[in-house]
Amino acid sequence: DAGITQSPRHKVTETGTPVTLRCHQTENHRYMYWYRQDPGHGLRLIHYSYGVKDTDKGEVSDGYSVSRSKTEDFLLTLESATSSQTSVYFCAISEYGTVSNQPQHFGDGTRLSIL
Amino acid sequence: EDKVVQSPLSLVVHEGDTVTLNCSYEVTNFRSLLWYKQEKKAPTFLFMLTSSGIEKKSGRLSSILDKKELFSILNITATQTGDSAIYLCAALNDYKLSFGAGTTVTVRA
Numbered sequence: 259d260a261g262i263t264q265s266p267r268h269k270v271t272e273t274g275t276p277v278t279l280r281c282h283q284t285e286n287h288r289y290m291y292w293y294r295q296d297p298g299h300g301l302r303l304i305h306y307s308y309g310v311k312d313t314d315k316g317e318v319s320d321g322y323s324v325s326r327s328k329t330e331d332f333l334l335t336l337e338s339a340t341s342s343q344t345s346v347y348f349c350a351i352s353e354y355g356t357v358s359n360q361p362q363h364f365g366d367g368t369r370l371s372i373l
Numbered sequence: 374e375d376k377v378v379q380s381p382l383s384l385v386v387h388e389g390d391t392v393t394l395n396c397s398y399e400v401t402n403f404r405s406l407l408w409y410k411q412e413k414k415a416p417t418f419l420f421m422l423t424s425s426g427i428e429k430k431s432g433r434l435s436s437i438l439d440k441k442e443l444f445s446i447l448n449i450t451a452t453q454t455g456d457s458a459i460y461l462c463a464a465l466n467d468y469k470l471s472f473g474a475g476t477t478v479t480v481r482a
Contacts, residue, residue: 262415298474299474300377300461300472300473300474300475301416301461301463301470301472302472303469303470306469316469317469348415348416359404359405359421359423359465361407361418361421362418362470363418364409364415364416364417365415366414366415367414367415
């Protein structure tokens, strides 16, 4: 299994509170991704990183920010959580980017509920 | 807008049956088609298909890509209860991986 750890695994919080999810990898891969998974939508890309301090937006980035200060850690922050952000969040990694034709490997996910 | 559509959305079969899952795509700058299996947690990688007409096999699972008709199929033969999962297909282009909504397969003993 790819060495990807997501924390926390489950979280329940209230609308308006800040939330930070962490993804930690031990593979020394350059690329890291955050997705959300919702019924009927599959996995949708929120943000991704192509190196330390290098990040870019995905298709559903509104309301989310990310940071990558070390190769192994990629943080996803909801500045002010809303109920529409209730979802399962997955982190993924790949050694090279999409142009290299490589699969991404996923962590076990964080189930986030916003009440 | 890039689009990946999977069918059926769900199906129930009995052990020993053969299952065929469909995935069609419309993606700019298409590079490859990927299949993942998702049980309770992380999607796990099954296949990556880049060339048309070349079947990839892993045990009882096989998959093929048709780049002219823009679709792929995933076959599971002699199904077992451990094959119960959500099967995701995703199209890779220069920029991102676009996922379908998934097909939920339930295998009954």
